Every structure is written in C-alpha cells, then in structure tokens.
Amino acid sequence: MNPKDQHLQPTPIIDSDHESVQAFTHQYAGSSGNPVDQAVSLYFAVRDGIRYNPYKFELSVDGLKASTTLAVGEAWCVPKAALLAACCRVMGIPSRVGYADVRNHLSTKRMREQMKTDIFHWHGYTSIHLDGKWIKATPAFNIELCEKFRLRTLDFDGQNDSIYHPFDLDGNKHMDYILFRGEYDDVPLEEIRETFKDVYSGVSSATEDINFQDDVNTETASVSYSNRETITMKKKDERTTTESSMSIASKPFCQEEECIGKVASPDSEGSTTVGKDKEEDRLHRTRSSMKFGKDDGCRDEECIGES
Numbered sequence: 001m002n003p004k005d006q007h008l009q010p011t012p013i014i015d016s017d018h019e020s021v022q023a024f025t026h027q028y029a030g031s032s033g034n035p036v037d038q039a040v041s042l043y044f045a046v047r048d049g050i051r052y053n054p055y056k057f058e059l060s061v062d063g064l065k066a067s068t069t070l071a072v073g074e075a076w077c078v079p080k081a082a083l084l085a086a087c088c089r090v091m092g093i094p095s096r097v098g099y100a101d102v103r104n105h106l107s108t109k110r111m112r113e114q115m116k117t118d119i120f121h122w123h124g125y126t127s128i129h130l131d132g133k134w135i136k137a138t139p140a141f142n143i144e145l146c147e148k149f150r151l152r153t154l155d156f157d158g159q160n161d162s163i164y165h166p167f168d169l170d171g172n173k174h175m176d177y178i179l180f181r182g183e184y185d186d187v188p189l190e191e192i193r194e195t196f197k198d199v200y201s202g203v204s205s206a207t208e209d210i211n212f213q214d215d216v217n218t219e220t221a222s223v224s225y226s227n228r229e230t231i232t233m234k235k236k237d238e239r240t241t242t243e244s245s246m247s248i249a250s251k252p253f254c255q256e257e258e259c260i261g262k263v264a265s266p267d268s269e270g271s272t273t274v275g276k277d278k279e280e281d282r283l284h285r286t287r288s289s290m291k292f293g294k295d296d297g298c299r300d301e302e303c304i305g306e307s
Contacts, residue, residue, distance in 0.1 A: 003094030003129045011186035014082050014097070016089040018067040025090040035093050036130050036158035039137070042087045043156040047139035050080055054111060055210055059193050077140035081124035082187055084139050094129035098136060098183035099192075102164070103176040109219060114200075119178070121199060122192045125163065127183045134183070136161040148220040 010017040016025075028045035029038045053074040062068060066086035069075040075083070081097050088095035099122045125138040137156045146153045150169045156162040164175040 001134070006185045007094035007096060007129065008089050008092065010086070010089065012061050013064045013066070013079075013187040013189070014086045014089065014095075015065050015067050016086040018065075018086075020070050021066050021083070021086050022090050024070055025087040029087070029091055035091065038091050039088055039093055039128050039130055040156055040158045042084060042091070043137050043139055043162075046080055046084045046087065047154075047156075048142045048144075050075055050083065050139075050142070052076065052080070052141050052145050059189065059196065061189065064187055064189065076124075077138075078122065078124035078187065078192070080139050081126045084126040084128075084137065088126070088128055096127040096134070096183040096185060097187055098125050098127045099123060099181040099188075100125070100177050101179040101181065103178055117199065119199075121195050122181065128158075130158050135159070136163055138162055138164065 015021060024045070025042065028041055028049070030041035032038060032041075050069060051074040054076040056072060056075055058064070064079045064082060066079070066083040069079045069083045078097075078099075085095040085097050101119060101121045102123045103119050124140070125136050127134045128137055129135075135158065138154055139156075141151065141154065143153050145151075151174060152165045152167075152169060154162055154164060163177065166174060166176065168174045
C-alpha cells in the first residue's frame with residue numbers, strides 16, 4: 001500500500017501538530033537530511049527517552065496522545081508507538097500505527113494476576129514508509145528495562161522490521177506474535193476498548209498509583225541473582241576444564257622425543273617399528289621445535305593453547 005495524505009496528517013491521538021511534539025522531533029531527528037537516518041534517530045529517542053510503564057494505562061484520547069506521552073515521560077506500548085508515528089509525520093515521513101496480539105509479553109507479577117492470561121492484545125508498534133516500503137518499528141521497551149529483564153534490546157536500522165526476538169539472552173522463550181490486527185491511520189481506540197473490556201475485565205486502574213519500577217526491581221531481583229549464580233557456576237566449570245586439560249598436557253602418554261613425527265607400523269608381534277630415515281627426520285624436527293620454544297621465551301606448559 002502506497003502512502004497517502006492521511007499518513008502525514010495529525011490526528012486526535014497522533015497530534016503531530018502539537019508544539020511539544022514538534023520540538024521533541026526537531027531536537028532528536030538528527031542533522032541528516034535522509035529520512036531513514038531521521039526515523040532511526042527518532043526511534044531511539046522514543047524507545048529510551050520515554051520509559052515503558054504499563055501502569056500508566058488510560059484508554060482515552062487524552063491519555064494516549066503523543067503530546068501527553070511527552071508530558072508524562074513514560075507510557076505503555078500503544079502511546080509510545082503513537083508518539084513515534086507523530087514524530088515521523090512532523091518530518092514528512094509517512095507513518096501508521098500497527099497492532100498485534102502477543103504471548104509472553106514483558107510483565108510483572110501484579111499484571112499477570114490481574115490479567116489472568118499471558119496474551120497481550122493490541123500490542124502497539126509503528127509502521128514507517130521508508131525507501132518505498134512499510135517497515136515495522138517497536139519502540140516500547142527502553143534499554144534499562146531490557147537489561148533488568150535480560151532481554152535483547154530491540155534496535156531499528158530503517159531497513160528491516162523491528163519486532164521482538166523469540167528468546168531472551170538466556171535462551172528462554174520470550175515473545176510470540178500470534179495475531180497481526182492490522183495498521184491504522186490513527187489509534188483505533190474503540191476497538192481496543194471493546195477487546196480489553198472482554199478479555200481484561202479483572203484489570204484495575206488502581207495500578208496507576210503503584211510504582212512500576214518498584215515492581216520491576218522485585219520481579220528481576222531473583223532473575224539477577226539466578227543469573228549471577230549461573231555465571232559463577234559456568235566460570236567454575238571452565239576453570240575445572242582448564243585445570244584438567246593442563247593436567248593431561250603435563251602428563252602425556254609418551255615423551256616428546258618418542259612421539260613427535262613418529263610413523264608407526266605394526267610388526268608381527270603387534271609392536272611398532274620406525275624406519276631409520278624416519279627416526280632421523282623425527283629427531284631433526286624435535287631439535288628444531290625445542291630450539292624454537294627456547295627462542296620464543298616460553299616453556300611447554302606456558303605455550304599450551306597459544307596460537
């Protein structure tokens with residue numbers, strides 16, 4: 001689908017004509033005149049400049065506005081996606097807002113208990129028209145939050161879709177996209193309200209008064225401890241393996257002068273014999289290698305593993 005005029009126009013929620021949105025955009029769009037560079041710069045400004053906070057949850061025009069998100073300084077995925085779309089429109093870059101239902105979205109114990117499901121409906125992203133094609137960009141999770149939950153930070157290069165990795169840094173299942181709902185010129189507020197009313201009836205607006213960061217610290221404390229334990233055990237295993245290798249290296253099955261260059265052939269009794277010419281060649285190579293070791297300034301145990 002080619003971009004249309006409405007992909008550049010302000011809307012009640014994507015209020016790209018608001019003074020604060022325009023100021024933010026011009027501050028963080030960068031000095032390049034290339035739309036790709038501008039979109040990438042704006043993506044990181046929204047991703048990390050606006051903290052992710054799903055407790056700041058208000059399904060209203062005022063609550064989702066790009067200008068409101070800037071004023072508050074934190075938001076959940078839907079308004080963050082709307083803000084990035086607004087910034088792109090300020091720069092004359094066509095943009096839309098897109099949505100998908102995902103499983104295993106980043107959450108806290110409080111959210112899981114209220115939602116009673118691991119499916120997040122209407123997860124928001126921004127669709128940006130660059131170099132003749134629509135590209136998905138998801139600026140939801142700021143870098144500090146990803147580090148705490150040990151998630152891969154989601155980057156954006158202006159050329160490829162930027163959606164969430166299926167696994168976290170420890171190889172655990174992170175996020176599945178189970179349904180793409182489509183892309184819109186403005187946030188489909190009424191549709192989102194209807195879905196949330198049906199599937200999240202137990203969600204309370206009381207979480208707005210609770211500090212999301214405190215819940216994050218509680219949620220990730222055990223993760224951080226577990227990760228430190230894993231790293232400690234891994235280092236211990238690596239040390240044990242290294243020590244075992246050194247022990248084997250210091251007690252070879254045959255002495256250096258006996259083994260280097262040996263070409264064995266079984267005799268009639270099953271033993272091995274080495275021809276005279278091969279023996280002389282072996283001794284010559286042994287002396288050369290010993291001389292090299294001396295000139296190189298390291299002994300066998302010091303040089304094991306060097307390359």
